[in-house]
Amino acid sequence: GEALNILLLAGDGIGPEIMAEAEKVLGALALPVTLDRALVGGAAYEATGHPLPPETLAKAKATDALLFGAVGDPRFDNVERHLRPEQAILGLRAELGLFANLRPAKLFAGLEDSSALRPEVASAIDLLIVRELNGDVYFGEKGTRTTPGGEREGFDVMSYSESEVRRIAHVAFQAAQGRAKRLCSVDKANVLETSQLWRDVVIEVAKDYPDVALTHMYVDNAAMQLVRNPGQFDVVVTGNLFGDILSDQASMCVGSIGLLASASLGEGRLGLYEPIHGSAPDIAGKGIANPLAMILSLAMLLRHSGGDEASAARIEAAVAKVLADGCRGADLGGTMGTAALGDAVVEALGQNDP
Ligand code: NAD
Ligand code: IPM
Ligand code: MN
Numbered sequence: 407g408e409a410l411n412i413l414l415l416a417g418d419g420i421g422p423e424i425m426a427e428a429e430k431v432l433g434a435l436a437l438p439v440t441l442d443r444a445l446v447g448g449a450a451y452e453a454t455g456h457p458l459p460p461e462t463l464a465k466a467k468a469t470d471a472l473l474f475g476a477v478g479d480p481r482f483d484n485v486e487r488h489l490r491p492e493q494a495i496l497g498l499r500a501e502l503g504l505f506a507n508l509r510p511a512k513l514f515a516g517l518e519d520s521s522a523l524r525p526e527v528a529s530a531i532d533l534l535i536v537r538e539l540n541g542d543v544y545f546g547e548k549g550t551r552t553t554p555g556g557e558r559e560g561f562d563v564m565s566y567s568e569s570e571v572r573r574i575a576h577v578a579f580q581a582a583q584g585r586a587k588r589l590c591s592v593d594k595a596n597v598l599e600t601s602q603l604w605r606d607v608v609i610e611v612a613k614d615y616p617d618v619a620l621t622h623m624y625v626d627n628a629a630m631q632l633v634r635n636p637g638q639f640d641v642v643v644t645g646n647l648f649g650d651i652l653s654d655q656a657s658m659c660v661g662s663i664g665l666l667a668s669a670s671l672g673e674g675r676l677g678l679y680e681p682i683h684g685s686a687p688d689i690a691g692k693g694i695a696n697p698l699a700m701i702l703s704l705a706m707l708l709r710h711s712g713g714d715e716a717s718a719a720r721i722e723a724a725v726a727k728v729l730a731d732g733c734r735g736a737d738l739g740g741t742m743g744t745a746a747l748g749d750a751v752v753e754a755l756g757q758n759d760p
Contacts, residue, residue: 419685530637537649664696
């Protein structure tokens, strides 16, 4: 078939280090792909004065899939908000209409003792967080103003329209249909009007999916249940902010934030694929970042935008083998560096050659 066009956006901090390992894996698969690269984040800001330069956005709109490392650099934490590195990822999600963020978390065999939870609790984890990505308090009106009393006040407006909730609910119900058919919608409907509307719309959409068991949970309880008994969750659907927080929490339940991949999808084939973690400035440049979340993001890219389930499954099997064999980076209490872990995945791929 036609070559799949992939745009590589390495970004900042550990972004380029982990991207190199994903490229290694992609190279080893020898698939019909064409690769292009562009600047994002602090790297783009330094070079062009903008974290998401027009050239990058134009390339992003024209490609089939984006593989994204991470953005964020403490050197730019105090520049005007619209010029900060993080605006690159927020801008891509908004401009490309990538409203559905899939963040799977499953305990890999061999990592039972790496979880922050007891092994028997962690072993049951096989969940998917479906995080809404284009709305919520992230994209509402925001600013700082002076109160009548003369003090500074910051504000960020939280809102969801019913069409925004409906489309993410459909994605979540359909994901649940392909899994264990349980969907838990997480909100804060006891306090927030945004959440009450969210809950009402999810209940309406549920009528189209009578085979899926729908439950609702307040986000504070969900945070507790995620460490008490994470095995109860199949698919979790939630808003942008709650999903951001719960997915970082879920990562430690399966051992490390360096393991969780994500897919950000819209209406079409185009998707953006990235680890859920950030640029990790505290370990950048040391060659010790875990590249597995990045490599698993490549697998999601090949599955969702490439329609290549076989290659995605091969990568996932290779990562599972590497972990089962005891390969561990610093985040999992081991000594293997970024490149050594990437090499181990490539070697494991060779062993499961079809
Ligand atoms: P972070 O995820 O970058 O790091 C949190 C902690 O986890 C750090 O101790 C880090 O060393 C560790 N860690 C993260 N990824 C790791 C990996 N692959 N291997 C080993 N350890 C890993 O979050 P933070 O420190 O809150 O944010 C740092 C910067 O990243 C900020 O500028 C933030 O805005 C940005 N960020 C970007 C994205 C993104 O690009 N999508 C996501 C989250 C945070
Ligand atoms: C993530 C990150 C981003 C988010 C930041 C960097 C804007 O934390 O991808 O999880 O909050 O969505
Ligand atoms: Mn996050």
